[in-house]
Amino acid sequence: MKWMLKLQERISGLAPWDAQKITDEWFRAHFEYAADVVHQWMDGVLDMRTARFLNFGCGDGITDLSLVLRHGATAIHGVDIRREYAKLPRIAREQLGMARLPSALTFETIRPGASLAGKRALVDGIMSWSTFEHVQRDQLAPILADLHACLRPGGYFFLQIEPLFYSPYGSHLRRYDEVPWHHLLASEDELWQVIQNHDGPIDAAEVDFGFADFGVDGYKRFVFKEYQALNRLTADELVAFAQEAGFRLERQERRNVEREIPALLLESYPREWVLNNEIMLLLRKE
Template sequence: MTDTMLQGISDPLYRTKFGSLPDIISDWLSESGGLYKKDVLEFGCGEGTAALGIAIRKEAQRVIGVEILDVFEQCLPLAQAQLGITELPANLYLRKIAPGSPLTVFGTFDVIYSWSVFEHVSQELLRPAMASIFEALNPGGHFFLQIDPLYYSPNGSHMMPWLREPWAHLTMQANEFRTKLFDAPKTEAKVRNEWAVYIPLEADTSAERAALWETYETLNRVTAPYLRRLAESAGFEVVRDYRTKTEHEIPGELLDAYDREALTTEQVVLLLRKPR
Protein backbone atom coordinates (compact mmCIF):
# COMPACT_ATOMS: atom_id res chain seq x y z
CA MET A 1 0.00 0.00 0.00
CA THR A 2 2.69 2.48 0.96
CA ASP A 3 4.67 1.80 -2.24
CA THR A 4 1.52 2.56 -4.22
CA MET A 5 1.11 5.79 -2.25
CA LEU A 6 4.64 6.86 -3.13
CA GLN A 7 4.08 6.15 -6.82
CA GLY A 8 1.01 8.36 -6.84
CA ILE A 9 2.79 11.46 -5.45
CA SER A 10 3.16 14.18 -8.08
CA ASP A 11 5.19 16.71 -6.05
CA PRO A 12 8.90 15.69 -5.78
CA LEU A 13 9.36 17.66 -2.56
CA TYR A 14 6.38 15.93 -0.97
CA ARG A 15 7.78 12.54 -2.06
CA THR A 16 11.09 13.40 -0.39
CA LYS A 17 9.46 14.42 2.89
CA PHE A 18 6.93 11.57 2.99
CA GLY A 19 9.20 8.85 1.60
CA SER A 20 12.93 9.55 1.62
CA LEU A 21 13.24 11.40 4.92
CA PRO A 22 11.52 8.72 7.03
CA ASP A 23 13.66 6.10 5.25
CA ILE A 24 16.87 7.95 6.15
CA ILE A 25 15.94 8.29 9.81
CA SER A 26 14.83 4.67 10.00
CA ASP A 27 18.10 3.51 8.43
CA TRP A 28 20.14 5.50 10.95
CA LEU A 29 18.18 3.79 13.73
CA SER A 30 18.33 0.32 12.21
CA GLU A 31 20.57 -1.10 14.96
CA SER A 32 17.98 -0.13 17.57
CA GLY A 33 14.97 -1.40 15.65
CA GLY A 34 14.18 1.56 13.39
CA LEU A 35 10.87 3.36 13.91
CA TYR A 36 8.44 0.44 13.91
CA LYS A 37 6.11 0.54 16.95
CA LYS A 38 8.17 3.33 18.51
CA ASP A 39 6.90 6.46 20.27
CA VAL A 40 8.29 9.26 18.08
CA LEU A 41 8.37 13.04 18.32
CA GLU A 42 9.35 15.44 15.53
CA PHE A 43 10.83 18.69 16.83
CA GLY A 44 9.73 21.33 14.31
CA CYS A 45 7.37 19.35 12.08
CA GLY A 46 6.48 22.07 9.58
CA GLU A 47 3.42 20.98 7.65
CA GLY A 48 3.76 17.48 9.11
CA THR A 49 4.54 15.50 5.97
CA ALA A 50 7.54 13.62 7.38
CA ALA A 51 5.65 12.83 10.59
CA LEU A 52 2.78 11.51 8.47
CA GLY A 53 5.22 9.34 6.53
CA ILE A 54 6.58 7.85 9.75
CA ALA A 55 3.08 7.25 11.09
CA ILE A 56 1.93 5.48 7.92
CA ARG A 57 5.01 4.00 6.26
CA LYS A 58 7.06 3.12 9.35
CA GLU A 59 4.05 2.14 11.47
CA ALA A 60 5.22 3.98 14.55
CA GLN A 61 3.19 3.42 17.69
CA ARG A 62 2.65 7.15 18.14
CA VAL A 63 3.98 10.20 16.29
CA ILE A 64 3.78 13.66 17.82
CA GLY A 65 4.76 16.60 15.60
CA VAL A 66 5.34 19.90 17.40
CA GLU A 67 5.66 23.26 15.67
CA ILE A 68 5.67 26.92 16.71
CA LEU A 69 3.80 27.92 13.52
CA ASP A 70 0.34 26.99 12.25
CA VAL A 71 1.64 25.37 9.07
CA PHE A 72 0.81 21.84 10.28
CA GLU A 73 -2.81 22.69 9.45
CA GLN A 74 -1.78 22.05 5.84
CA CYS A 75 -0.97 18.40 6.59
CA LEU A 76 -4.35 16.97 5.66
CA PRO A 77 -5.00 19.19 2.59
CA LEU A 78 -1.57 18.29 1.21
CA ALA A 79 -2.10 14.61 2.00
CA GLN A 80 -5.47 14.68 0.27
CA ALA A 81 -3.89 16.18 -2.85
CA GLN A 82 -0.81 13.93 -2.93
CA LEU A 83 -1.97 10.69 -1.30
CA GLY A 84 -5.73 10.73 -1.76
CA ILE A 85 -6.44 10.17 1.94
CA THR A 86 -9.39 11.88 3.61
CA GLU A 87 -8.24 11.80 7.24
CA LEU A 88 -5.00 11.66 9.16
CA PRO A 89 -4.07 8.36 10.85
CA ALA A 90 -5.02 7.80 14.48
CA ASN A 91 -1.38 7.44 15.54
CA LEU A 92 -0.44 10.98 14.37
CA TYR A 93 -0.86 14.10 16.53
CA LEU A 94 0.24 17.57 15.38
CA ARG A 95 0.45 20.26 18.03
CA LYS A 96 1.43 23.93 18.24
CA ILE A 97 3.82 24.89 21.05
CA ALA A 98 5.44 28.10 22.25
CA PRO A 99 9.21 28.42 21.82
CA GLY A 100 10.96 26.90 24.81
CA SER A 101 7.95 24.86 25.92
CA PRO A 102 8.76 21.57 27.73
CA LEU A 103 8.20 18.49 25.60
CA THR A 104 7.38 16.15 28.48
CA VAL A 105 3.77 17.42 28.44
CA PHE A 106 3.36 14.97 25.54
CA GLY A 107 4.90 12.08 27.47
CA THR A 108 8.23 10.40 26.78
CA PHE A 109 9.57 8.96 23.55
CA ASP A 110 11.82 6.30 22.08
CA VAL A 111 12.92 8.58 19.23
CA ILE A 112 12.99 12.34 18.73
CA TYR A 113 14.19 13.81 15.47
CA SER A 114 14.76 17.25 13.95
CA TRP A 115 15.43 17.87 10.25
CA SER A 116 16.82 21.26 9.16
CA VAL A 117 15.12 22.98 12.09
CA PHE A 118 17.69 23.40 14.86
CA GLU A 119 19.43 26.29 13.06
CA HIS A 120 16.19 28.24 13.50
CA VAL A 121 16.12 27.83 17.29
CA SER A 122 16.90 31.15 18.99
CA GLN A 123 20.44 31.26 20.33
CA GLU A 124 19.34 31.60 23.95
CA LEU A 125 17.01 28.59 23.60
CA LEU A 126 19.56 26.15 22.16
CA ARG A 127 20.69 24.77 25.50
CA PRO A 128 17.14 24.61 26.99
CA ALA A 129 15.87 22.92 23.82
CA MET A 130 18.57 20.26 23.97
CA ALA A 131 17.83 19.70 27.66
CA SER A 132 14.09 19.47 26.97
CA ILE A 133 14.67 16.85 24.27
CA PHE A 134 16.95 14.86 26.57
CA GLU A 135 14.31 14.96 29.32
CA ALA A 136 11.55 13.78 26.95
CA LEU A 137 13.46 10.69 25.82
CA ASN A 138 13.15 7.30 27.48
CA PRO A 139 16.45 5.88 28.81
CA GLY A 140 18.22 4.36 25.81
CA GLY A 141 16.17 6.55 23.45
CA HIS A 142 17.69 8.33 20.45
CA PHE A 143 17.75 11.89 19.13
CA PHE A 144 18.42 12.22 15.39
CA LEU A 145 19.56 15.79 14.68
CA GLN A 146 20.27 17.16 11.20
CA ILE A 147 21.19 20.70 10.09
CA ASP A 148 21.84 21.70 6.48
CA PRO A 149 23.09 24.33 5.79
CA LEU A 150 25.06 25.51 8.81
CA TYR A 151 25.32 29.29 9.11
CA TYR A 152 28.99 29.76 8.19
CA SER A 153 28.82 27.49 5.11
CA PRO A 154 28.42 28.88 1.56
CA ASN A 155 24.62 28.58 1.65
CA GLY A 156 24.30 29.33 5.36
CA SER A 157 22.07 32.36 4.85
CA HIS A 158 19.34 30.03 3.46
CA MET A 159 18.78 32.73 0.82
CA MET A 160 20.46 30.99 -2.12
CA PRO A 161 17.33 30.95 -4.32
CA TRP A 162 17.61 34.76 -4.30
CA LEU A 163 21.32 35.43 -3.69
CA ARG A 164 23.44 32.76 -5.34
CA GLU A 165 26.90 34.04 -4.42
CA PRO A 166 28.51 31.62 -1.91
CA TRP A 167 29.06 33.16 1.52
CA ALA A 168 27.28 36.38 0.43
CA HIS A 169 25.99 36.85 3.98
CA LEU A 170 29.55 36.85 5.31
CA THR A 171 31.20 38.97 2.59
CA MET A 172 28.54 41.68 2.11
CA GLN A 173 27.57 44.46 4.48
CA ALA A 174 24.22 43.67 6.10
CA ASN A 175 22.46 46.59 4.38
CA GLU A 176 23.79 45.55 0.96
CA PHE A 177 22.76 41.95 1.55
CA ARG A 178 19.26 43.08 2.55
CA THR A 179 18.92 45.36 -0.48
CA LYS A 180 19.97 42.60 -2.89
CA LEU A 181 17.50 40.20 -1.27
CA PHE A 182 14.60 42.64 -1.53
CA ASP A 183 15.54 43.53 -5.13
CA ALA A 184 16.00 39.94 -6.33
CA PRO A 185 13.82 38.72 -9.25
CA LYS A 186 10.34 37.36 -8.61
CA THR A 187 10.35 34.05 -6.79
CA GLU A 188 9.57 31.00 -8.93
CA ALA A 189 6.46 28.99 -8.03
CA LYS A 190 8.60 25.92 -7.29
CA VAL A 191 10.65 27.87 -4.74
CA ARG A 192 7.52 29.35 -3.15
CA ASN A 193 6.24 25.79 -2.72
CA GLU A 194 9.50 24.71 -1.09
CA TRP A 195 9.39 27.72 1.24
CA ALA A 196 5.72 27.40 2.21
CA VAL A 197 6.68 26.91 5.87
CA TYR A 198 8.12 30.43 6.00
CA ILE A 199 6.24 32.35 3.28
CA PRO A 200 2.46 32.66 3.63
CA LEU A 201 0.73 31.55 0.43
CA GLU A 202 -1.15 34.83 0.16
CA ALA A 203 1.94 37.03 0.68
CA ASP A 204 2.80 39.59 -2.00
CA THR A 205 6.43 40.20 -2.97
CA SER A 206 6.98 42.80 -0.24
CA ALA A 207 5.57 40.55 2.48
CA GLU A 208 7.50 37.59 1.08
CA ARG A 209 10.83 39.42 1.25
CA ALA A 210 10.08 40.65 4.78
CA ALA A 211 9.41 37.03 5.83
CA LEU A 212 12.65 35.91 4.18
CA TRP A 213 14.65 38.63 5.93
CA GLU A 214 13.17 37.66 9.29
CA THR A 215 14.08 34.02 8.59
CA TYR A 216 17.66 35.04 7.84
CA GLU A 217 18.00 37.43 10.78
CA THR A 218 16.84 34.82 13.27
CA LEU A 219 19.22 32.05 12.20
CA ASN A 220 21.51 31.01 15.01
CA ARG A 221 25.27 30.73 14.57
CA VAL A 222 25.72 27.16 15.75
CA THR A 223 28.67 25.18 14.37
CA ALA A 224 29.03 21.40 14.18
CA PRO A 225 31.58 21.18 17.05
CA TYR A 226 29.47 23.44 19.27
CA LEU A 227 26.35 21.41 18.52
CA ARG A 228 28.14 18.24 19.58
CA ARG A 229 29.40 19.87 22.79
CA LEU A 230 25.88 21.11 23.47
CA ALA A 231 24.50 17.59 23.12
CA GLU A 232 27.18 16.06 25.32
CA SER A 233 26.72 18.71 28.01
CA ALA A 234 23.01 17.83 28.09
CA GLY A 235 23.97 14.22 28.88
CA PHE A 236 23.79 12.61 25.42
CA GLU A 237 26.15 9.93 24.16
CA VAL A 238 27.21 10.49 20.53
CA VAL A 239 26.51 7.33 18.54
CA ARG A 240 27.39 8.80 15.16
CA ASP A 241 28.68 12.17 13.92
CA TYR A 242 28.44 12.72 10.16
CA ARG A 243 29.44 15.92 8.35
CA THR A 244 29.54 16.98 4.70
CA LYS A 245 31.84 19.61 3.19
CA THR A 246 31.58 22.16 0.42
CA GLU A 247 33.77 22.09 -2.68
CA HIS A 248 33.58 25.86 -3.18
CA GLU A 249 36.85 27.75 -3.04
CA ILE A 250 36.89 29.96 0.04
CA PRO A 251 37.46 33.70 -0.55
CA GLY A 252 40.73 34.75 1.05
CA GLU A 253 39.18 37.53 3.11
CA LEU A 254 36.96 35.01 4.88
CA LEU A 255 39.93 32.92 5.96
CA ASP A 256 41.32 36.04 7.63
CA ALA A 257 38.27 36.16 9.88
CA TYR A 258 36.73 32.69 10.15
CA ASP A 259 37.76 29.11 10.89
CA ARG A 260 38.19 26.99 7.74
CA GLU A 261 36.31 24.05 9.25
CA ALA A 262 33.30 26.26 10.02
CA LEU A 263 33.32 27.74 6.51
CA THR A 264 33.46 24.37 4.75
CA THR A 265 31.11 22.23 6.88
CA GLU A 266 27.70 22.42 5.22
CA GLN A 267 25.79 19.67 7.00
CA VAL A 268 25.95 17.93 10.35
CA VAL A 269 23.96 14.83 11.30
CA LEU A 270 24.18 13.56 14.87
CA LEU A 271 22.70 10.37 16.24
CA LEU A 272 22.54 10.83 19.99
CA ARG A 273 21.51 8.42 22.74
CA LYS A 274 20.23 9.01 26.24
CA PRO A 275 22.11 6.64 28.58
CA ARG A 276 20.10 3.86 30.21
Protein backbone atom coordinates in the same frame (compact mmCIF):
# COMPACT_ATOMS: atom_id res chain seq x y z
CA MET B 1 -12.32 11.65 17.29
CA LYS B 2 -9.00 9.79 17.47
CA TRP B 3 -10.47 6.55 18.87
CA MET B 4 -12.96 6.36 16.00
CA LEU B 5 -10.16 6.81 13.49
CA LYS B 6 -8.14 4.05 15.15
CA LEU B 7 -11.15 1.75 15.04
CA GLN B 8 -11.68 2.53 11.37
CA GLU B 9 -8.04 1.74 10.64
CA ARG B 10 -8.28 -1.58 12.47
CA ILE B 11 -11.24 -2.52 10.33
CA SER B 12 -10.20 -1.19 6.92
CA GLY B 13 -6.56 -0.16 7.25
CA LEU B 14 -4.96 3.20 6.49
CA ALA B 15 -6.58 5.43 3.92
CA PRO B 16 -5.29 4.58 0.41
CA TRP B 17 -2.50 6.75 -0.96
CA ASP B 18 -0.54 6.96 -4.19
CA ALA B 19 2.95 8.49 -4.43
CA GLN B 20 2.57 8.67 -8.21
CA LYS B 21 0.30 11.67 -7.63
CA ILE B 22 3.11 13.80 -6.17
CA THR B 23 3.68 16.97 -8.18
CA ASP B 24 5.16 19.34 -5.58
CA GLU B 25 8.95 19.22 -5.21
CA TRP B 26 8.97 20.47 -1.60
CA PHE B 27 6.58 17.64 -0.72
CA ARG B 28 8.68 15.10 -2.63
CA ALA B 29 11.91 16.12 -0.90
CA HIS B 30 10.42 15.78 2.58
CA PHE B 31 8.27 12.74 1.84
CA GLU B 32 11.11 10.80 0.22
CA TYR B 33 14.59 12.10 1.04
CA ALA B 34 14.11 13.49 4.56
CA ALA B 35 12.01 10.55 5.73
CA ASP B 36 14.50 8.06 4.28
CA VAL B 37 17.41 9.71 6.09
CA VAL B 38 15.58 9.69 9.43
CA HIS B 39 14.67 6.03 8.89
CA GLN B 40 18.25 5.07 7.98
CA TRP B 41 19.59 6.62 11.18
CA MET B 42 16.86 5.49 13.56
CA ASP B 43 15.72 2.10 12.29
CA GLY B 44 18.94 0.37 13.30
CA VAL B 45 18.50 1.36 16.95
CA LEU B 46 14.71 1.50 17.36
CA ASP B 47 11.82 -0.54 16.01
CA MET B 48 9.86 2.03 13.99
CA ARG B 49 6.73 -0.13 14.30
CA THR B 50 6.56 0.02 18.09
CA ALA B 51 8.59 3.06 19.14
CA ARG B 52 6.97 6.30 20.28
CA PHE B 53 8.50 9.35 18.59
CA LEU B 54 8.62 13.09 19.19
CA ASN B 55 9.43 15.36 16.26
CA PHE B 56 10.78 18.67 17.55
CA GLY B 57 10.15 21.27 14.85
CA CYS B 58 7.80 19.14 12.76
CA GLY B 59 6.89 21.91 10.32
CA ASP B 60 4.21 20.78 7.91
CA GLY B 61 4.39 17.16 9.07
CA ILE B 62 5.20 15.72 5.64
CA THR B 63 8.20 13.74 6.91
CA ASP B 64 6.14 12.34 9.78
CA LEU B 65 3.43 11.24 7.37
CA SER B 66 6.01 9.46 5.23
CA LEU B 67 7.54 7.67 8.22
CA VAL B 68 4.10 6.23 8.94
CA LEU B 69 3.15 5.37 5.37
CA ARG B 70 6.51 4.22 4.02
CA HIS B 71 8.43 3.05 7.08
CA GLY B 72 5.80 1.69 9.44
CA ALA B 73 5.95 4.20 12.30
CA THR B 74 2.90 3.94 14.55
CA ALA B 75 3.23 6.85 16.99
CA ILE B 76 4.67 10.28 16.14
CA HIS B 77 3.85 13.47 18.03
CA GLY B 78 5.03 16.59 16.20
CA VAL B 79 5.54 19.93 17.93
CA ASP B 80 6.28 23.32 16.41
CA ILE B 81 5.89 27.01 17.19
CA ARG B 82 3.96 27.46 13.93
CA ARG B 83 0.86 25.62 12.75
CA GLU B 84 2.07 24.56 9.30
CA TYR B 85 1.01 21.00 10.16
CA ALA B 86 -2.62 22.16 10.01
CA LYS B 87 -2.23 22.14 6.22
CA LEU B 88 -1.27 18.46 6.17
CA PRO B 89 -4.77 17.00 5.56
CA ARG B 90 -5.13 19.18 2.46
CA ILE B 91 -1.56 18.52 1.32
CA ALA B 92 -1.97 14.75 1.72
CA ARG B 93 -5.19 14.88 -0.26
CA GLU B 94 -3.62 16.90 -3.08
CA GLN B 95 -0.28 15.08 -3.27
CA LEU B 96 -1.25 11.52 -2.36
CA GLY B 97 -5.01 11.36 -2.92
CA MET B 98 -5.32 10.49 0.77
CA ALA B 99 -8.75 11.04 2.33
CA ARG B 100 -7.62 11.15 5.98
CA LEU B 101 -4.42 11.24 7.99
CA PRO B 102 -3.26 8.19 9.94
CA SER B 103 -4.16 8.04 13.62
CA ALA B 104 -0.45 7.52 14.33
CA LEU B 105 0.08 11.27 13.84
CA THR B 106 -0.63 13.93 16.45
CA PHE B 107 0.52 17.53 16.44
CA GLU B 108 0.82 20.38 18.92
CA THR B 109 1.67 24.08 18.79
CA ILE B 110 4.11 25.15 21.50
CA ARG B 111 5.48 28.47 22.69
CA PRO B 112 9.17 29.14 21.94
CA GLY B 113 11.20 27.70 24.79
CA ALA B 114 8.20 25.99 26.42
CA SER B 115 9.02 22.87 28.42
CA LEU B 116 7.68 19.55 27.11
CA ALA B 117 9.00 17.24 29.82
CA GLY B 118 6.41 15.65 32.08
CA LYS B 119 3.44 16.52 29.89
CA ARG B 120 3.34 13.20 28.04
CA ALA B 121 4.73 9.71 28.47
CA LEU B 122 8.45 9.34 27.81
CA VAL B 123 9.26 8.69 24.16
CA ASP B 124 11.63 6.14 22.64
CA GLY B 125 12.96 8.44 19.95
CA ILE B 126 13.22 12.13 19.11
CA MET B 127 13.94 13.62 15.71
CA SER B 128 14.67 17.16 14.59
CA TRP B 129 15.18 18.13 10.96
CA SER B 130 16.77 21.52 10.16
CA THR B 131 15.32 23.15 13.25
CA PHE B 132 18.08 23.85 15.76
CA GLU B 133 19.71 26.56 13.67
CA HIS B 134 16.54 28.58 14.33
CA VAL B 135 16.51 28.16 18.13
CA GLN B 136 17.66 31.26 20.01
CA ARG B 137 21.16 30.66 21.33
CA ASP B 138 20.22 31.24 24.96
CA GLN B 139 17.48 28.60 24.59
CA LEU B 140 19.71 25.85 23.18
CA ALA B 141 20.90 24.45 26.51
CA PRO B 142 17.49 24.45 28.25
CA ILE B 143 15.67 23.01 25.23
CA LEU B 144 18.17 20.18 24.79
CA ALA B 145 17.99 19.44 28.53
CA ASP B 146 14.20 19.39 28.27
CA LEU B 147 14.29 17.00 25.31
CA HIS B 148 16.70 14.79 27.24
CA ALA B 149 14.06 14.64 30.00
CA CYS B 150 11.39 13.66 27.45
CA LEU B 151 13.36 10.61 26.32
CA ARG B 152 13.32 7.26 28.09
CA PRO B 153 16.64 5.85 29.29
CA GLY B 154 18.24 4.06 26.33
CA GLY B 155 16.27 6.18 23.85
CA TYR B 156 17.74 7.92 20.81
CA PHE B 157 17.69 11.42 19.33
CA PHE B 158 18.42 12.07 15.63
CA LEU B 159 19.36 15.71 15.06
CA GLN B 160 20.15 17.24 11.68
CA ILE B 161 21.03 20.76 10.52
CA GLU B 162 21.48 21.80 6.88
CA PRO B 163 22.74 24.29 5.88
CA LEU B 164 24.99 25.34 8.74
CA PHE B 165 25.36 29.11 8.98
CA TYR B 166 28.95 29.56 7.78
CA SER B 167 28.56 27.28 4.75
CA PRO B 168 28.07 28.78 1.26
CA TYR B 169 24.28 29.10 1.58
CA GLY B 170 23.97 29.07 5.35
CA SER B 171 21.89 32.22 5.20
CA HIS B 172 18.86 30.16 4.06
CA LEU B 173 18.44 32.82 1.36
CA ARG B 174 19.37 30.72 -1.65
CA ARG B 175 15.81 31.07 -2.97
CA TYR B 176 16.86 34.59 -3.90
CA ASP B 177 20.66 34.75 -3.80
CA GLU B 178 22.95 32.25 -5.54
CA VAL B 179 26.22 33.90 -4.53
CA PRO B 180 28.05 31.50 -2.16
CA TRP B 181 28.97 32.94 1.25
CA HIS B 182 27.32 36.22 0.30
CA HIS B 183 25.95 36.60 3.84
CA LEU B 184 29.52 36.54 5.18
CA LEU B 185 30.80 39.02 2.61
CA ALA B 186 27.98 41.57 2.27
CA SER B 187 26.11 43.79 4.70
CA GLU B 188 22.52 43.06 5.73
CA ASP B 189 21.37 46.06 3.72
CA GLU B 190 23.09 44.70 0.62
CA LEU B 191 21.57 41.25 1.13
CA TRP B 192 18.11 42.69 1.59
CA GLN B 193 18.51 44.68 -1.62
CA VAL B 194 19.35 41.49 -3.52
CA ILE B 195 16.23 39.82 -2.16
CA GLN B 196 14.02 42.81 -2.89
CA ASN B 197 15.32 42.98 -6.46
CA HIS B 198 14.76 39.29 -7.13
CA ASP B 199 12.18 38.87 -9.86
CA GLY B 200 11.41 35.47 -11.25
CA PRO B 201 10.68 31.90 -10.24
CA ILE B 202 12.05 30.25 -7.11
CA ASP B 203 13.44 26.71 -7.14
CA ALA B 204 10.36 24.53 -6.66
CA ALA B 205 12.13 22.42 -4.05
CA GLU B 206 12.59 25.58 -1.93
CA VAL B 207 8.95 26.74 -2.00
CA ASP B 208 7.20 25.43 1.08
CA PHE B 209 3.46 25.32 1.63
CA GLY B 210 3.56 28.53 3.65
CA PHE B 211 4.50 30.61 0.61
CA ALA B 212 0.90 31.33 -0.34
CA ASP B 213 0.18 32.64 3.16
CA PHE B 214 2.67 35.48 2.73
CA GLY B 215 2.56 36.41 -0.95
CA VAL B 216 5.69 37.22 -2.95
CA ASP B 217 6.81 40.29 -1.00
CA GLY B 218 5.66 38.97 2.37
CA TYR B 219 7.63 35.78 1.88
CA LYS B 220 10.76 37.77 1.12
CA ARG B 221 10.36 39.65 4.41
CA PHE B 222 9.66 36.40 6.27
CA VAL B 223 12.76 34.55 5.08
CA PHE B 224 14.98 37.59 5.67
CA LYS B 225 13.77 37.84 9.28
CA GLU B 226 14.48 34.13 9.62
CA TYR B 227 18.02 34.78 8.37
CA GLN B 228 18.52 37.59 10.89
CA ALA B 229 17.39 35.29 13.72
CA LEU B 230 19.72 32.39 12.90
CA ASN B 231 21.86 31.40 15.91
CA ARG B 232 25.02 30.81 13.83
CA LEU B 233 25.78 27.44 15.43
CA THR B 234 28.81 25.49 14.30
CA ALA B 235 28.92 21.70 14.28
CA ASP B 236 31.33 21.61 17.21
CA GLU B 237 29.08 23.87 19.25
CA LEU B 238 26.04 21.71 18.55
CA VAL B 239 27.86 18.58 19.71
CA ALA B 240 29.02 20.38 22.87
CA PHE B 241 25.50 21.61 23.68
CA ALA B 242 24.09 18.10 23.22
CA GLN B 243 26.71 16.48 25.44
CA GLU B 244 26.30 19.13 28.12
CA ALA B 245 22.57 18.31 28.14
CA GLY B 246 23.43 14.72 29.05
CA PHE B 247 23.30 12.99 25.67
CA ARG B 248 25.95 10.51 24.62
CA LEU B 249 27.18 10.91 21.06
CA GLU B 250 26.70 7.58 19.30
CA ARG B 251 27.38 8.63 15.73
CA GLN B 252 27.92 11.76 13.69
CA GLU B 253 28.35 12.69 10.07
CA ARG B 254 29.57 16.04 8.82
CA ARG B 255 29.11 16.79 5.14
CA ASN B 256 31.36 19.38 3.54
CA VAL B 257 31.07 21.15 0.21
CA GLU B 258 33.87 21.25 -2.32
CA ARG B 259 34.35 24.85 -3.37
CA GLU B 260 37.17 27.32 -3.71
CA ILE B 261 36.98 29.58 -0.67
CA PRO B 262 37.39 33.34 -1.15
CA ALA B 263 40.67 34.36 0.49
CA LEU B 264 38.91 37.11 2.43
CA LEU B 265 36.79 34.51 4.27
CA LEU B 266 39.80 32.57 5.48
CA GLU B 267 41.07 35.70 7.17
CA SER B 268 37.99 35.66 9.42
CA TYR B 269 36.68 32.09 9.62
CA PRO B 270 38.20 28.60 9.98
CA ARG B 271 38.20 26.53 6.80
CA GLU B 272 36.10 23.82 8.46
CA TRP B 273 33.34 26.28 9.29
CA VAL B 274 32.93 27.61 5.77
CA LEU B 275 32.98 24.16 4.15
CA ASN B 276 30.79 22.29 6.63
CA ASN B 277 27.29 22.36 5.15
CA GLU B 278 25.48 19.70 7.18
CA ILE B 279 25.71 17.80 10.44
CA MET B 280 23.76 14.71 11.48
CA LEU B 281 23.93 13.34 15.01
CA LEU B 282 22.64 10.20 16.67
CA LEU B 283 22.46 10.87 20.39
CA ARG B 284 21.56 8.45 23.19
CA LYS B 285 20.23 8.91 26.69
CA GLU B 286 22.00 6.69 29.20
